[in-house]
Structures are given as structure tokens and as C-alpha cells.
Amino acid sequence: MSHTIRYRLFQALLVALTVGLLTFIMVRLLPGDLAFRIAAGRYGYDMVNSAAAEAVRQELSLDQPAVSAFFHWFWNLIRFDLGHSLVTGELVRDAIVHELGHSLDLAATAMLLSLIIGPPLGIVAGVRSGGVIDHLLLASSVVLRSVPQFAIGIVLIMLFSVKAGVLPAAGHGHFLSRILPAVTLALGLAAVSSRVARDAMISVLNSEYYMFGRTKGLSGFELFLRHGLRNVAVPIITYMGMQFVYLIEGVVVVEILFAWPGIGHGLVHAVVARDVPMVQGTALVMGLMFVFLNALVDFLNRMVDPRRSIA
Amino acid sequence: MKRTVLIMVAALGVLLPTLLFAATPLLQIVAPWEISSKDPSKAGYVFTRLEVGETLVNFDPDGQPLPALAESWSSSEDRRVWRFNLRSGVHFHNNTLMTPQAVLNSLKIALKKPGVLSEMAVESIEADGNAIVFRLSRPFSPILAFLAHYSTIILAPESYNGEADVADVIGTGPYKIALLQIPQKMEIEAFKEYWGAKPSIDRALFLAVGRGETRALLAESGEAQVVFNLDPATLIRLGKMEHIDVISIPIPRVVTIKMNCNNPALNDPRARLALSMAIDRAGIAKAILRQPDFLTDQFFPPCMGQWHNKSRAMLKTDVKEAERLLAQCGWKKMESGMVERDGRPFKVELLTYPDRPELPLIAAAVQDQFRSIGVDAVISINNSSEVPARHRDNTLEMALVARNFSLVPDPLGTMIQDFDPKGGDWGAMNWSNVHLTKAISDLVSSGDPSAMSDSKQQIITTLHQEMPVIPVVWYQQTAAVSRSLKNVVIDPYERTYRISAMEWRKK
Numbered sequence: 001m002s003h004t005i006r007y008r009l010f011q012a013l014l015v016a017l018t019v020g021l022l023t024f025i026m027v028r029l030l031p032g033d034l035a036f037r038i039a040a041g042r043y044g045y046d047m048v049n050s051a052a053a054e055a056v057r058q059e060l061s062l063d064q065p066a067v068s069a070f071f072h073w074f075w076n077l078i079r080f081d082l083g084h085s086l087v088t089g090e091l092v093r094d095a096i097v098h099e100l101g102h103s104l105d106l107a108a109t110a111m112l113l114s115l116i117i118g119p120p121l122g123i124v125a126g127v128r129s130g131g132v133i134d135h136l137l138l139a140s141s142v143v144l145r146s147v148p149q150f151a152i153g154i155v156l157i158m159l160f161s162v163k164a165g166v167l168p169a170a171g172h173g174h175f176l177s178r179i180l181p182a183v184t185l186a187l188g189l190a191a192v193s194s195r196v197a198r199d200a201m202i203s204v205l206n207s208e209y210y211m212f213g214r215t216k217g218l219s220g221f222e223l224f225l226r227h228g229l230r231n232v233a234v235p236i237i238t239y240m241g242m243q244f245v246y247l248i249e250g251v252v253v254v255e256i257l258f259a260w261p262g263i264g265h266g267l268v269h270a271v272v273a274r275d276v277p278m279v280q281g282t283a284l285v286m287g288l289m290f291v292f293l294n295a296l297v298d299f300l301n302r303m304v305d306p307r308r309s310i311a
Numbered sequence: 312m313k314r315t316v317l318i319m320v321a322a323l324g325v326l327l328p329t330l331l332f333a334a335t336p337l338l339q340i341v342a343p344w345e346i347s348s349k350d351p352s353k354a355g356y357v358f359t360r361l362e363v364g365e366t367l368v369n370f371d372p373d374g375q376p377l378p379a380l381a382e383s384w385s386s387s388e389d390r391r392v393w394r395f396n397l398r399s400g401v402h403f404h405n406n407t408l409m410t411p412q413a414v415l416n417s418l419k420i421a422l423k424k425p426g427v428l429s430e431m432a433v434e435s436i437e438a439d440g441n442a443i444v445f446r447l448s449r450p451f452s453p454i455l456a457f458l459a460h461y462s463t464i465i466l467a468p469e470s471y472n473g474e475a476d477v478a479d480v481i482g483t484g485p486y487k488i489a490l491l492q493i494p495q496k497m498e499i500e501a502f503k504e505y506w507g508a509k510p511s512i513d514r515a516l517f518l519a520v521g522r523g524e525t526r527a528l529l530a531e532s533g534e535a536q537v538v539f540n541l542d543p544a545t546l547i548r549l550g551k552m553e554h555i556d557v558i559s560i561p562i563p564r565v566v567t568i569k570m571n572c573n574n575p576a577l578n579d580p581r582a583r584l585a586l587s588m589a590i591d592r593a594g595i596a597k598a599i600l601r602q603p604d605f606l607t608d609q610f611f612p613p614c615m616g617q618w619h620n621k622s623r624a625m626l627k628t629d630v631k632e633a634e635r636l637l638a639q640c641g642w643k644k645m646e647s648g649m650v651e652r653d654g655r656p657f658k659v660e661l662l663t664y665p666d667r668p669e670l671p672l673i674a675a676a677v678q679d680q681f682r683s684i685g686v687d688a689v690i691s692i693n694n695s696s697e698v699p700a701r702h703r704d705n706t707l708e709m710a711l712v713a714r715n716f717s718l719v720p721d722p723l724g725t726m727i728q729d730f731d732p733k734g735g736d737w738g739a740m741n742w743s744n745v746h747l748t749k750a751i752s753d754l755v756s757s758g759d760p761s762a763m764s765d766s767k768q769q770i771i772t773t774l775h776q777e778m779p780v781i782p783v784v785w786y787q788q789t790a791a792v793s794r795s796l797k798n799v800v801i802d803p804y805e806r807t808y809r810i811s812a813m814e815w816r817k818k
Contacts, residue, residue, distance in 0.1 A: 036696035042353045044344075045666050045695035046715045047426060049728070049736040050703050053696075055425035088348045088493055089476065098492070154524060161532040169532050170525045171339075171518050173496065259520040261495050269345075269494070272694065 004298070012291045019287040020077065023280045024070050027271070034274050035062050041087040041273025060086060073280060082284075083277040085270075092281040095266065100285060102172060103262035106255075107247035109178050110185035111240065118190030119197040119236055126201025126232075137194055144191040153184040153257045170259040181258040185251060189243055196239050200232045207231075233304050241297030338515040338796070340808055341529050342539040345494035345519040349477045352424035355461030360808050361499050361517055362510075363404075364464030364482035367395050367414075367443070368455045370720035372803055374616055376455040380409070380465055380483060381443070390450035390756065395443045395458070402504040403467035404487035411438035417465045418443065420475045426462045427718050430727050450756040452763075456721030461806070485510045485811040495519045499810075510811035523668070527791075530555060536793035537808065542668065543601030549791045559789035561614045562803045563716040565607070566673060568661075568781040569698070570709050573741035576657050577708070581636045583778040587626060588633035589684045590677060595784050599672045602787060610774050612785040614803050615722050617767045626775075626782065633684045642685070650685035661688040663711040664695040673783060674711045699736035712737055713786065717804045723754055726770070729780075742779040 028034075035057040040048040042056070057063060076083055082092035125134040144152070157180060161169035168177045204210055204227070213227045252264035263282055270278035340361075348354045351364060358364035369379035381395035401409040415438045422428050422436070432448040445454065457463075464482060472478035480488055485507060486499035497517045501510050518535070520526050527545045529535035533554055541549065550557040568586070570577045577583060597603040607626055611618040634644070642650035642657055650657045663674045671692050678688045688709065701707035714729070714737055716722040729738020732748050750769040757763055774780070792799045797816045800809050 032694060032697060033700040036700040037694060040694060040696035042347060043426070044347070044354075044356075045664070046718060048696050049699050051429065052425040053699065053703075088353075089350065090348075090493065095493075154528070157525070157528045157532070161534065162528060165532060169528045169534050170520055171496070173490075173492075256521050257525055259495055259518060259522075259525060261492065 004295075008291060008295045012288055015287040015291055016077070016284055017074075019283045020074060020280055021070070023283045024066075024073065024276065027274060027276050027279055028066055030271075030274065032274070035060075037272075037274040038086050041269075041275060056086075073277070077284075082281040085278045086275045087270075087273045087278070092277045095278065096263065096281050096285055099261055099263040099266040099282075102260060103247075103251070103255075103264065106178055106181055106185070106251065106260060106262060107244060109182035110189060110247055111244060113182055113186035114189035114193055114243075115240070117186060118193035119232075121190070122194035122197025123201045123232060125194065126198040126205065129198070129202050134198070137198070141191040141195055144187045148253075149184055149188055149251075150253050150257055152187060153180065153254060156180050156184055170257070172260055177258075177260075181251075181254050181260055184254050184258075185247060189247070193236060193239060193243070196235055197232060200235045201228070204228050204231045230304050234301055237300050237304060238297055241293050241300075244293055338512050338537075338810065338813070339529070339535040340515060340517050340537045340539075340810070341520050341526050341535040342517070343519065343521055343523075343526070345521075346491070346497060346517075347494060349480050349491070349493070350424075351464045351466070351477065351480075352421060352426050352462045355464055356805070357497065357517070358464055358480055358482060358484075359461045359806050361497060361515070362484040362486045362807060362809075362811055363480060363488055363499060364461070364466065365484050366459050366461070366463050366465070367397075368459045370456070370459050370804060370806065372800070374720055374804075376459070376720075379459075380414070381458075384455070386454075390452060391447045393445040393447070393454055394439070395445075397441050397443065398506060399441065401483050401506045402502075403469075403483055404481045404502055405467055405469055406504060407467060407469070409465065409467075409483055411441055411443060413468050414438070414443055414465050416468050416471075418463060420471065421463045423475060424462065427460055427724055427728070428457060428462060430724070431457050452755060452757060453719065453721040453723045456719040456724055459806070460719045460724075486515070489514070508811070511814045512810055515810050530791040530793075533793060533795075536796050537799060538791045539788070541789065541791055543599075546789055546791065547601065554794050556792045556794055557789060558792055558799065558801060559787045560801045560803055561612050562786050562788045562801075562805065563612060563615050563722055564713055564786040565610070565612065565716065566670070566711065566713050566783040566786070568677070568709055568711055568783060569702075569707070569737065569740060570779065570781070571705070571707050571740045572779055573705070574659070574708055576652075576659060579640045580777050582640045582642075583781065585633040585636035585640075585684060586681060586686065587778055587781045588629045588636070589680045589686070590781070590783055591628050591680055592626065592784055593628070595673055595676050599669055599676060600784060600786075607782050607784050610771055610782045611716065611722070615716060617764050618716075618722055618771065620768060620771060630683055637684060637686075644685050648682075648685055649687055656687055657685065658687040658689065659708045660691050661709045661711055662691045662693060662697060662701065662707065664697070665692055666695050667713045670711055670713060677711065677783065702734065702736050702740055705741075707740065711783070714738070715805075720804045720806070723751070726751055727755065730770075739779040742777070744773050744777055744779075747773040747777075 035053040036048065039052040039056045043052050085092055085095055121137055125137045128134060157169045160167040160180060167179050168174050171177050210227055213223045251262060252268055255262040255265040267282045270282060346354050346357045351358060355364065365380050367379060367381040369377040371377055380398055380401060382398045384393060384395045386393045397411055397414060403409055415436065418436055422433055431451055431454060434446045434448045436445050467481035470477055470479050470481045485502055485505045487502045488497060489500045490498040495518060499515050501513045523542055526538050527541055530538040530549055546557050549555045570583060572578050592607050609619065609626055613619045637650055641652045644650050661674055661678060663670045665671055674690045678690055681688045698710045698712055716725045718725050729735035730747060730751060732743040734740050747770055750766040753766045754763055788801050790801060795816055797814050798812050802809065
């Protein structure tokens, strides 16, 4: 166990270094004058001019060599200081906490909803494979996965905000604000997790240990609880772990559509405005989250998978 | 029985929040502009629009100065010393009194930051009794407009962290900040100690929403009562709805084509005039902006007072005349329909940016219209900061921009920057004209209204003759407004949403 933790910590350090270096190089390599881009982000396009750009260049010492700027960032990182946003002047740490908090909130709600919708339907479809539910689920999964989330979101807003008037169309702060963006994401996730659950269920159903359980005389439900659920859960947890990362970083479209101040939305803005510390900080947090979630998925699978406990 | 109670509790749990949501009467204003900072020099416009911060001087919709935090003002005869007498009994939102020292502190910090204020050439600024005295290194008549700029909002000394960092926006306006979540959300509530008339609406929420579709749906669902920057097609659709009014007014913003007048193809005024004549402004106004009555008949829109004079030359579309002018410059039409001179085609890069969604569309229309006279414009869509950046490194050929002539409520503030003899980042490039320079300089130093009118006419005439920048179309600001609100007025200078004047309509 301690070996695994040491390995993950080493992995986290490598990720931090690589992400920091890569984001730094990529932002520096992007075309366009850094000072003008930052000035545009700060003052808006009506007010950006040579004088504003020059003031930015002086204030941020943008003329200093890239190598020393990178080491400066890394030295601060060792002291857990991610610096200030070049655009807003806010502490990067505070901005990330605000954005990540919102992203985690949305991701967790979406994950919970997709867990309620996807796997149970998949398991039912697996048990009755080839039946009506299986076919209906296949068709709806294909539709929900192929329609862009942007379109699903607009349809949901039309139905629940414009027509019914019961849920906020966009924004954050209200308890209900998270529902529509979370459902938008959850439908896409459930479309795949239901398929994963269905296939896992079929493979469990056809396994020898499951058949043995049946010949042992267990009832269908008992059999599923004792021998089915944990085995079906392994691929679902692995899939969900990866999807959670996708949810946090890949929901830019949904965040922008619903005006949700998440980390994906923040990262896009930071890249456009060449806000280097924000890009580095955000990418770093996302990279570390990958490491953490991988570790978490390993841990959960170890707990759930009956084969490992026997071993 | 138990089951029925459980079902009822569950149903209530689901329904109650939705019912509460439907019953919340909170004024919501939605626009695409994000709140980039707490610093007035960066995002002060949000704080003036939401009436959190106030400036020394205010302006009415006709461009006339009004007393705000300064009750009155006077200037020395040479217009280099300006005295602003402060209003007494004004409280900051932390309930401390506004003192001349606090005003001085706030203005000194504003003057140190980059922005339009650098044009004022301030030598010194000091508090004298209950007044603030500006000493300038040259006569400067548009000072009132500059002191209405959002970067000069007066904040309490407690707002600043260290020397000049703004930690909290503690202003003097009728509303104070209840919640600020950069970059998207700000909630305000009425400030009870406000010196002026008490607002009727107690609370309001500003939400920055980037997507036009979402803004439209927020208006349509009735969740947001005032929604800005909707595309023309959406406005037509929303205007047909029972619960929405669409209001619009012309604003001092003009879509222009900035040109590098050192470019061999563009250094002849006749060539620039030819390009201007090729543009079908009526078509662009009708088909892209859906504002058929809004075609540009001269450089500046009518809302810019004396800068607009209908008796001056009209900007007309005349392809034949444009071709004749190009021929005069030595351009020959080839079989392909494109023009060439000395074996080289008339080919230019037309840079634009997507911050205003209509700009790329207008660029495509302009490209097509230039092609009708044999000019090949290659469109490049990039970040808006590329325009000043490439002006500076002299690689810009042409740029289609939406220029704001109300950076301060007097268009002169923008003119000084755009038509400086050395060029302007968003205006003339490698072009200057002694008459125009003198006219602008006269306007800056003179306070005589009749002399000012002559100077403005001189500027308009020169711009029409030399065409260093081609005006394409004017703008109007539009908003979808819920009928549950009354007294909603759009400020042509985009300084305020006037929430304090709005009222809920009685049902």
C-alpha cells in the first residue's frame, strides 16, 4: 500500500513538472504579442492600445528571458504560491478554488444523476438482453451520444425554463441553477455508462460463477446482490473515474452555455488572454486531479472487485 | 398511509424549490461583458453601469455635463486650472464621509494607471478646502468628459490594498455591491445613505453570459428583465412576444476600415475613396445589422451632435466612379475582373475580430464588394489586440473595427487618440493632415462653442476628402426588456443602465 502511495506521489511530481513546462512553452509559442493580449484581457478591446500594452510589459517584466520566468514560477510553486492572474490581479489559487468548486459541484451532480439513470437501466437491459428495453436503450444511447451537448442543453432550457418556467435557464448561485447543466451532462454520460453496465451484466450472466450460484439455488435478486453487483461495478467504476476527469475539464461548452463559472471556461479565457499563471495553475490542478482520480479508481476497484480480495 | 406521506414529502421537496424559484422577483440584467477585475481602470464600466461607483461629472443622453460628485466647477481663463467643488454629505458604502482627501487619493491612483486619462496632461492635482484643483500643462477643454470616465470613479481609501490595488469596490452610488463573483456575477442592493433620490428597485443582479443563444433564452423565459447584445434575428423574434419590448438607440460607435496609408496600394486618397465607394452600406445595414434606416451617410452618426452635419458630403455607393478612380491611380482591370498595376494585383489583408459577432460577417460583405471593383481582400480573423499590435509593428494593411467614439462622453476623447499626427492604434495609420491636426488642437484648447463648430466641420471635411479611415456602418444599442419593468432607458454613452430610475410595473 505504501509503495502505491509513494508511486502516486512520484507520479504527481512528474505531472506537475511536465504540465508546468509544457503549458509555459505552449503559451509562449502561441502567435501574437503577449503584452497586447494581456492588455486586451485586462482593459477590453475598446481600451487596448500601445500605451496599455507597454504598461503591461513593464509591470510584468515580459521582456525577461523565458527560462528565468519559468524558474521563477517553479520556485513559487515549491512554496505553494501559484502567483496572481495577469488579467484580474486575483490570486490564481483563489480563482481556481472558486472555479474548481463550481466544476466539482456540477461534475458531482452530473455524475450522481448519470449513476441514477445509466447503470440501473443498463443492468435491466443486460438481464433482458435482446428485449424491448435493450433496443430502446440502444436507440436512445445512440441519439443522446451523437447529439451535441450544446443542442441538448438548449432543448432542456426551452422545455424547463421557457415553457414550464420551473428551472433557471442559466447562471449560478441558486440551488436549482445546477440542475439543467448537470442533466445535460448526465444524459451523455448515462448513454455510455448504461452500455458499459449492460455489457458487463451480460458477461457476468454468462460467467461460470454466476451459473454456479444459480444451480446453488439462490434467487435471482440474491444472486445479483451476492455475485452480480460487485462484478458489474468494476468496469463502471473505471469508466466513471475517467468520465469524472472529462466532466471537470471537458465541459467548456456546457459551462459557457449555462454561464457556469467552471474551470474549463476559466482555462479557455486564460488561454485567449495569455494569462500564463492562470493557464499553468489550472493545468496543474487538472493534471494532479488525473493522478488522484486514477489512484481513487484503483483503490475503489481493489475494494469492490471480489477477485482481488480473494487474492 | 406511511407511503402516501412519504410520496407527498418527496413531491414537496421537488416542487418547493421550483415554486420558490418562480416566485423570486429579482431584477436581472444580462450582457456578454465579463467583469475582468475590481480595478476601475480595467472594469470600471461595470461599476458605473450598475451605479455602484460615481464620477465627479456626469453626462445626460444629449452629451451635456451634469454635476455628480462635484456640485459645480470653474476654470481659469487659460483653461489650465480647473476647480471642482465637491458635493457635501456624500457617504461611501462603508458609511464613511467622502472627504476631499479621499477624492484626491482616488483620482491620483486613477491617473497613475494606463488609459485615456494620460491625454489630460495633468501637472498637479490637489485638495483646496472642499474642492479639487487640477493644474494642466496645456489648455484642455474636454476635461469634464474625461472626469466622467469610468476609471475615475471615486472609491473610499479603504478600497485599496497597498498602494493602488483595489481589494473592495467601496463607492458612493445609489447601489452597493452585495456579492461580486469575478468574472460573471454581481449582485447589488440599494444604499440607504445615498445622497440623491432613493431608487425604487432594491436589489438587482448582473450576469455576464457569453452565448447569445443563452441570453435570448433568458429574455424569453422572463428570468432576465433586461438583456443586451442580441443578434438582429433574435431581436425580431423576441419583439413579437407579449412580455418583451425591444428598445434601441443609436450610439457613438462606428464600424470603420482602418488602413495603412503607407501601403503602396492605399497611399493614394483616390484609391481609398474608391474602396469607400465600392461599399454597399445600405445592403450591410439591411442584411447584416437588420437596421435598414441606419446606413451611414457620413462619417459620424447623428447622436454625435455637431460632429454630424447632414449638409456635408454624402458617402455613396458608386462602382463605376470607384473603377474610374482606381484607373486614375494606374490600376488596370484584367480579364479575371481583378485589377493590376505593374504586374501586381491589388491584394490586401483585411484583419478583423470576433468580439462583435457582426464584424466577420461585415468583413465578408466588404470582401465581396471590393471584389466587384477588382480588389482582392483576404480576411483574417484574430484577437482584437492584433489591431493595435500590428499597427505598432507596421505590418497591418487593413482592419475592420468597431470603434467606440464615446470612450469618454465627448467624441474628442477618441479623436485625439485616433487622429494624432503620429497615428492612432485604432485610427489613422501613417497618415496625417495639418488642417485636421490644427482643428483637433483648437478643439482641445478652445472653449468657444462657435469656433468649436468650425473646427469640427473642418475635421469632417478633411476625413471625407482624404478617407484615412473608411466608415462602413453605424451602430445602435438594443436591449430586450421585460414589460414588467418601466422607465428603462439606454444610455447612448453606455455609462449606466439607470437601474435607480427603473420601476416594477404594477400588475
